[in-house]
Amino acid sequence: MPELPEVETIRRQLVDRLTDRQILDAWSFPSPKFSAAPAAVGATVADVTRRGKYLLVPLRRDDAPPTQELIVHLGMTGRLAVTDRSVDRIEGEPHLRAWWSLGDGSVLTFHDVRRFGRIAVVDLGDHRSLPTLAALGPEPDSEEFTAEHLRRRVNSGSRRIKTVLLSQRVVAGVGNIYADEALWRAGVDPRARHLSRAAAARLRDAIRDVLSEGVDNGGTTLRDYVDADGSPGRNQHHLDCYGRAGRPCHRCGTELRGAVVDARSTSWCPDCQRRR
Structure with a gap:
């Protein structure tokens, strides 16, 4: 399972590629684990952050401050990537679980062979539907971790x-x-x-x-x-x-x-x- 270093590596690669991009369309594999992906449509990515092994993507609508979060947990085999290929060319790829088309013409994809990953869209900071995230201890580099x-x-x-x-x-x-x-x-x-x-x-x-x-x-x-x-x-x-x-x-x-x-x-x- 990807741990903090793997998730942080991906976060650093995605932050500049996603920030300020509007999500125009989305699709999810028919499973409750991934079905929330389309709920981000119409929002604009405000940032890409991380908490433990979770990627947190604050979402804003119009010019207002962020009010929602797109949350992705990679599970055992999850993989996020940004591609310039069209949706028509990526649909039907093996193990594709979700995609989001962005305003600059790129597409954010989520592949997951074993389907242990998770996608959620929640109100900003409301992690009650993700109990492991809600109960996380301090970040390793924080002052609280003494x-x-x-x-x-x-x-x-x-x-x-x-x-x-x-x-x-x-x-x-x-x-x-x-x-x-x-x-x-x-x-x-x-x-x-x-x-x-x-x-x-x-x-x-x-x-x-x-x-x-x-x-x-x-x-x-x-x-x-x-x-x-x-x-x-x-x-x-x-x-x-x-x-x-x-x-x-x-x-x-x-x-x-x-x-x-x-x-x-x-x-x-x-x-x-x-x-x-």
Whole structure:
């Protein structure tokens, strides 16, 4: 599933291509997950922003301030792109789930092989119909995401640290890849259920660092992900832990271990990430 770096990469590519373009027409695949796409017709894109793994597109009508949002979640295999091809030429493409024709003659398309993505049009800031979005924790680079916030949220329950990170309620945008990378970098066992103050500080910094590096590298492509230009990411060439079970740790040389932790494949170093 695309995580924060992949979604942020796409946001940066789309913002200049979409802002101030009016949506003239739209179509959606006949599924409740995508049927809201035409509700954006007649509006003009005011910006392209992001919250966690969600793309948020504020919509304005006439010259008034934005009153609606087009929200896109990529799911596992979703892909957004802007094309100069006409609607007649893209209709019928495999896995096309929605399109929006724009005032400059271009078309924004959404393809999704596995159909785990989601499209919604809501009143600006009203995310009640998207409970995961409504309940998101702070952005990783925000002032609210402190080491103490992380420590308290982890230690307030009995869930494993990695599972807490993946919940999106403590910090927004971290998925399986970047959780493994951050925990390895911080020297924290993903199966542990408690964080010391020192470990929380290391982990907070590691989360910020691995996500920032992921953005700088255009995201991680292991299978399906490509950016809005159709190009794969480069961060897969810089992974230290995720998917490397059975191979030597880049830090100490110990063989990395792998297991399923709360239904998610997980890799860690038994030496560098000892439970304390």
